[in-house]
Amino acid sequence: xxxxxxxxxxxxxxxxxxxxxxxxxxxxxxxLPWADPVCLAATDxxxxxxxxxxxNGARHGTVVVADAQTAGRGRMxxxxxxxAGKNLYVSLLLRPxxxxxxAPLLALVAGVALADAVEAVGVPGSxxxxxxxxxxxxxxxxxxxxxxxxxxxxxHVVIGVGLNVNMEEADFPxxxxxxxxxxxxxxxxxxxxxxxxxxxxxxxxxxxxxxxxGGFSALRDGWDRRDFLRGRRVLLRRHGVxxxxxxxxxxxxxxxxxxxxxxxxxxxxxxxxxxxxxx
Ligand code: BTN
Numbered sequence: 001x002x003x004x005x006x007x008x009x010x011x012x013x014x015x016x017x018x019x020x021x022x023x024x025x026x027x028x029x030x031x032l033p034w035a036d037p038v039c040l041a042a043t044d045x046x047x048x049x050x051x052x053x054x055x056n057g058a059r060h061g062t063v064v065v066a067d068a069q070t071a072g073r074g075r076m077x078x079x080x081x082x083x084a085g086k087n088l089y090v091s092l093l094l095r096p097x098x099x100x101x102x103a104p105l106l107a108l109v110a111g112v113a114l115a116d117a118v119e120a121v122g123v124p125g126s127x128x129x130x131x132x133x134x135x136x137x138x139x140x141x142x143x144x145x146x147x148x149x150x151x152x153x154x155x156h157v158v159i160g161v162g163l164n165v166n167m168e169e170a171d172f173p174x175x176x177x178x179x180x181x182x183x184x185x186x187x188x189x190x191x192x193x194x195x196x197x198x199x200x201x202x203x204x205x206x207x208x209x210x211x212x213x214g215g216f217s218a219l220r221d222g223w224d225r226r227d228f229l230r231g232r233r234v235l236l237r238r239h240g241v242x243x244x245x246x247x248x249x250x251x252x253x254x255x256x257x258x259x260x261x262x263x264x265x266x267x268x269x270x271x272x273x274x275x276x277x278x279x
Contacts, residue, residue: 017085017166019065019194027198032205033061034092040064042084044071047146047160050091054148054156060095065197072162075131075144076273080162081173087182088163088197092204095156097212100149103157104271105254107131107145109204109211110159112222114141116203118163121196123183126228128274129247129256133163134228138181140164161200165191216254223250229277234258238272247274 024037043049046064048071053062066089072080082089092110096103107130114133115125118140125141126134133141141163148155164182172180183191210218224230229247236243236258248257248266255268 017193019067019088019197023194024063024065024197024201027194028201032201034063034201034205036061037063037065040066042066042068042070045069045073045160046089046091047073047144047158050093050158050160051146051148051156054093054158058093060093062093063201064091064093065089073144073160074142074162080142080144081176082162083167083171086167086171087165088161088193088200090197090200091158091160093156093158094208096154096208098154100147100154102215103147103149103154104145105211105216106157106159106208107143108216108223108250108254109207109219110143110145110161112219112226113204113207114143114161114163114200115226116207116222117196117200118183120199120203121183121191123186126226127223128228128277129250130271130273132228135181135183135186138179140181140183140186159204163196163200165193165196217252220250220252220254229256229274233261233278234274235276236269236272237275238269242275247277 020039021037043066046066050064068084069082069089072082072089074080111127111131115127118125123135128134131143132139144160147157166184167182169177207219227249230249232247233244234247243260245258245260248259251257251268255270257266258269259266
């Protein structure tokens with residue numbers, strides 16, 4: 001449990017739970033590249049805002065946070081449920097000095113940082129390839145990475161993180177009840193969101209530096225020990241085709257090692273989606 005974490009009494013959280021520039025600065029240790037967040041009461045999508053800011057020249061390390069999103073984007077064109085005052089919706093603008101082919105790995109880097117952050121506030125998390133944070137067998141957070149590149153390389157990457165912090169069971173739409181969870185549901189306490197955000201920004205700063213210095217292998221331990229899928233039977237969809245097989249961790253390039261059912265050999269899957277899983 002992080003020393004500086006203040007867990008809030010159930011009745012006091014709404015009043016003290018503002019995520020403003022001052023609150024973020026206070027909660028963050030000095031020296032991180034994300035000290036000047038853009039804090040919005042509401043927007044359609046923090047990823048859209050951050051991508052637009054990137055096109056207009058905003059600097060590496062720009063952080064966009066919103067209290068609510070009206071059109072939060074998930075992976076595969078899905079929505080991200082984003083009610084006000086409950087959760088974290090944050091996008092990080094990066095201008096990473098890495099080859100274009102390596103930039104998608106930043107989504108895995110963000111996953112490891114997100115798991116670090118929730119553990120720092122006392123909630124164990126595991127990582128479901130490619131971009132989901134699971135707590136107690138249910139999805140608590142997700143990552144949506146968007147990139148712009150040209151023949152000279154990566155122009156910018158936006159890492160969007162949605163983390164269910166103080167949602168209660170009844171706050172989820174019916175179709176998500178039973179598969180989604182939150183830190184509050186797992187821990188039985190209400191969290192001050194800006195503290196969780198600060199832990200995320202700290203963790204991402206550290207993991208990003210490891211990645212830029214040593215590639216994904218520098219932080220793969222952080223993934224491996226929390227790998228939710230390893231050894232499970234999974235239903236994988238890639239290029240529109242679905243098939244069952246066994247997940248066998250990540251390879252050195254961050255691809256999913258997948259042994260198709262009845263198949264002769266492990267395959268490396270660089271992009272796809274896990275539709276179902278069994279023990
Ligand atoms: C997923 O699991 O499908 C990814 C969800 C990512 C949601 C976050 S919330 C902040 C940022 N802004 C968005 O519109 N989406 C990401």
